[in-house]
């Protein structure tokens with residue numbers, strides 16, 4: 481996509497693109513920050529699941545997604561309130577405490593993966609790692625972990641453009657709903673040391689600020705926002721390293737570069753390519769008039785390769801100062817899970833580099849990577865390596 485993004489970015493700062501649902505597409509780094517700061521004019525209401533769920537799922541499923549209080553798609557002051565509430569539950573300490581266990585999970589996955597001469601980095605490591613971690617954080621019972629992955633995939637597939645018949649997904653979405661409803665009820669009665677209990681507690685402390693439907697929506701957001709994205713961060717990072725063997729060698733020689741390398745991976749090929757906003761009034765961006773009610777698509781991936789911000793943007797350099805990249809967004813909706821995503825990627829690459837000196841694409845794989853087909857997320861669907 482980058483030659484296309486780059487052409488867009490260099491042609492004009494703002495462009496109405498019919499192929500992108502008629503949205504006004506913004507590609508330059510310096511324009512995106514101020515838009516994300518101005519939540520009065522550029523509302524997040526387009527970011528709700530309600531907008532992307534297809535009608536064919538049926539009314540009984542669609543109503544699950546119609547909630548008034550939803551973090552991702554609300555604007556201040558409601559958003560501020562919700563963010564405070566979740567921040568109380570999703571603390572940096574809770575994330576940091578995870579590291580030893582996260583390392584253990586990663587090592588187990590690597591044991592199985594590296595026992596094979598050829599493996600799929602996505603299926604064997606990048607996909608199971610985040611779903612296992614978020615399931616543990618939330619407090620999903622081990623016997624439901626596999627269901628949990630299936631349910632989570634069903635929601636992502638329901639929102640994707642490539643799956644034709646979406647009706648079969650309705651069942652999985654219904655099962656997730658039923659499971660979360662009963663889990664929330666249980667945690668109300670007997671709290672545990674998990675994120676669902678902490679969310680329930682934070683809501684109860686405010687006289688039941690969130691309904692059960694809204695609590696379920698919240699949990700579902702944590703589940704979806706952090707799964708495919710983190711999988712793609714590890715997958716995209718690996719592809720970048722395979723295509724730049726000198727950078728792999730630098731990390732082998734000095735693993736302390738890994739956290740910086742992860743910022744560069746986020747900049748170079750971020751998992752979230754774009755986010756949407758909707759204008760609440762007539763406005764303009766860089767002199768281009770935008771009517772009220774228009775969709776504005778912020779192409780984070782294009783901005784992260786803006787040469788005005790990052791010199792030689794198409795060069796992947798694990799020692800580069802990638803600060804200021806927009807891969808996690810910016811402003812009040814800045815990714816809540818960023819510390820967790822960074823930790824997962826750090827541990828994954830640390831453990832991988834500790835045990836693997838040389839790695840290459842499996843024969844016939846390079847140049848034939850199957851990428852996810854939406855312009856919202858970007859990552860390899862599978863990655864056969866040896």
Ligand code: HEM
Nearest residue numbers: 551552705706709710713751752808809813815816817821
């Ligand atoms: C928000 C990207 C991992 C939870 C966002 C946003 C982006 C993003 C771009 C901003 C959306 C907007 O402004 O409209 C990513 C990427 C990830 C990642 C690239 C992995 C590399 C995670 C993880 C979790 C998570 C692991 C949680 C477990 C959230 C939540 C929000 C969010 C809850 C909404 C925050 C709000 O609206 O205030 N993420 N994310 N993300 N992310 Fe992430």
